Amino acid sequence: MKFPAILLPLLLFFLCFWRSESQTPFLDGGGAWEVLQQSIGISAMHMQLMPNDKVVMFDRTDFGSSNISLPSGQCRTDPHQEALTHDCSAHSVEYTIATNSIRPLTIQTDTWCSSGSLDRNGQLIQTGGFRDGDRVVRTISSCDACDWTEYPENLAVRRWYATDLILPDGRIIIVGGRRQYNYEFYPQQNPNLFELGFLRETSDQDENNLYPFLHLLPDGTLFIFTNTRAVLFDYNGNRVLRELPAIPGGEPRNYPSSGSSVLLPLTLTGEAGQETDPEILLCGGAPFGSFDKAVQGEFLEASSTCGRIRPMDPQAQWAMETMPMGRVMGDMLLLPNGEVLIINGAGNGTAGWEFGRNPVKTPVIYSPSLPLGQRFQVLNPSSTPRLYHSTATVIPDGRVLVGGSNPHTLYQFYNQEFPTDLSLEAFLPPYLSMQHLTRRPRIVSSYTQPLSYAQPTEVMYFLADPLPMGEITVRLLAPSFTTHSFGMNQRLLTLKVAGEVVQLSLFTYRVTVLAPPNPNIAPPGYYMMFVVHSGVPSAGVWVQMQ
Missing domain, CATH: 2.60.40.10 (Immunoglobulins)
Structure with a gap:
């Protein structure tokens, strides 16, 4: 030619x-995988891209000794820890995208199953956790040598499995958590604790209302989904404005049933670039009773359904679709081309220690604008199972970082069907292939x-x-x-x-x-x-x- x-x-x-932006050119339209680090020292349970092109990742402080040391010879002593009372290993790291390098960070309180949000200045506000970390607020800024600052007893109540969301005025709302049917704000205000009865109503014996799905709508209200139900919520007036129909099929979507949710891309049209018709997508999950069945050694098939709803429509109804495969513990990410990537997870079981089976290694792309029946595309698989405590995030060059997976109470690297995984991969979506050069x-x-x-x-x-x-x-x-x-x-x-x-x-x-x-x-x-x-x-x- x-x-x-x-x-x-x-x-x-x-x-x-x-090549400088996407590392590994490929020809296949199903995407490609590359291993970035065989070990980052920790299992990436939590992940946040920062505005300086670094990614902060952390797991929890009571797993035992990680494979990377705390900086400057520091150690952490906690007589209440069952795994290791004197720990000189790090449980948080910073990954620099440009150099593919890792720097250990210092966290002293337990971040297990915590939450977070960037604030208006690009600082990560990180909240809650377990035991000595359950009322802690932690912050880290975007700079080359920044480390964590921790503020004990800075939350109104303990927050474990809560959800954080930045609001139009720059405050962060912190909603729910285990046995917390309420919300609060950061920075704190007076009063700073507000009851939310909807969380109590949607809690069952498996507590399928943890890590509630929160989305800020264009009118300033919140869409809140827990278990099988959703409401529109006025957080300033502390009132439910309207309850939406329950999602058909009766399958829970929140932890531990652990489906996922995104606010589909907002297209700003009209004279002022206003969006008036937002749409929510929920996919995956596990049937009621999956957690109890898994405890007994029976691993039910994960849900293969997705639901879409226009929450601001007065006659809002769910439109249901079927994925190419069932998936629990999958991550849903908005890609910059307007598609949705569904990645990680399992085909059977539920979230929780040892409760996932049949890893789903194949990502799926969902194209919201295509006709019904043509929206799903199955992509090339990874070789690495990503089960409980796995994560993913989109980075500026268009790749997707994928890490984590530790379905055990401690780090378990040997003699396990699904060992603790400390590796970090990148998935290159089809738009990065050579044919689009x-x-x-x-x-x-x-x-x-x-x-x-x-x-x-x-x-x-x-x-x-x-x-x-x-x-x-x-x-x-x-x-x-x-x-x-x-x-x-x-x-x-x-x-x-x-x-x-x-x-x-x-x-x-x-x-x-x-x-x-x-x-x-x-x-x-x-x-x-x-x-x-x-x-x-x-x-x-x-x-x-x-």
């Missing part, structure tokens, strides 16, 4: 550039100042496609705090394009978009901005909404 003279050097340049844009704009709500923003990008006839969109993706099959705070916005795409030079273009209209649509904080051409996203650049 002969290339026009002007395109050959460009293609070589673009190939080098592309010239279709992938590269943003050349620099955003040193925060974006202002409802204001026009110019985005310049490079595109090597000699015939760029495909659609151009600009999207903002809020990174998630991922744990226990739920990505807290993830949010994908398709911005309104204001005017035509302008060609500045042979391969450089400019498009003007409107920033999100208000904090209900995009709470203050950091987002990754992507330019998407014909379904192929650029690498993301960080922008701050303020």
Whole structure:
């Protein structure tokens, strides 16, 4: 095949550039896997991408000794720990994407089954846990040498299996947890504890209302789903506005049945770039009684159903679909091209120690805009089971970090069907394949100042496609705090394009978009901005909404 003279050097340049962003070119349309680290020292139970392109990960302090030491020769002494009362190992690390390197971090209180959210300044606010960590707030900022700061007794009540969500005013709401039918705010206010009877109503003997699914809707209300039921909630007035229909089929979706949920991408249309018709997607889970059956050694098949609902529709009803396979403990991630990735988990059993079987190693992509019956695509499998306590998150170059899996009460590396896993992988979605090489844009704009709500923003990008006839969109993706099959705070916005795409030079273009209209649509904080051409996203650049 002969290339026009002007395109050959460009293609070589673009190939080098592309390799620097996505590491391993591949041809297969089913995605690809690469092992980044055989061991990061801990099992990645919790995961948060930071605005400095580092990923903070941690597990819990009562697993025993990890495979990485605390920095500066520190140790932790806790006479109440059953595994190890004097522990000089780290249980949190920072992963630097650019150098594929690990730095140990210092956590002194137990973070088991805790929650978190980035605040408006890109600082991770991390809440709760177990025993000495259940009322602790921990913070870590985005800098090269930052470490954890811990604030004991900083929560109103113990928070174990709670959910955190950033609000339009920059506060973080902390909802639920084991035997906590209430919510509170960070920073604290007076009073700072509010009853939420819906959590008590939806708790059963297996407590299928833990890690409730929270989504901020465009009108400023909350969608809250626990067990099989959902409500629209006014957190300022502490009142349920409306209960939505129960999801058909009666299968629980929250921990320990552990399905997952996303707010589908918001397309900002209309004169002000407003979105008025949000849609929620829930997939997977486990039948009622799965936890008790697993205790007895019987592992029921996981749910293979998904439900979609438009919660702001006065006649809202669930529309049900069937996945290619059942899945419990799966993670659902919004990809920058508007698709949903479903990854990790098991085909039988439930969340909990030793209670998952039949690992589902094949990711699935869900395309929300395709017709019913055409939305699922099964991708290439990993060789690594990712069961209880596994996580995943999207990173700026478009890859998906995948780590964790420890279905045991302690670190168990040998003589186990599913040993504790300390490795870190990357999954490369199909849009990173070689066949899309010239279709992938590269943003050349620099955003040193925060974006202002409802204001026009110019985005310049490079595109090597000699015939760029495909659609151009600009999207903002809020990174998630991922744990226990739920990505807290993830949010994908398709911005309104204001005017035509302008060609500045042979391969450089400019498009003007409107920033999100208000904090209900995009709470203050950091987002990754992507330019998407014909379904192929650029690498993301960080922008701050303020």
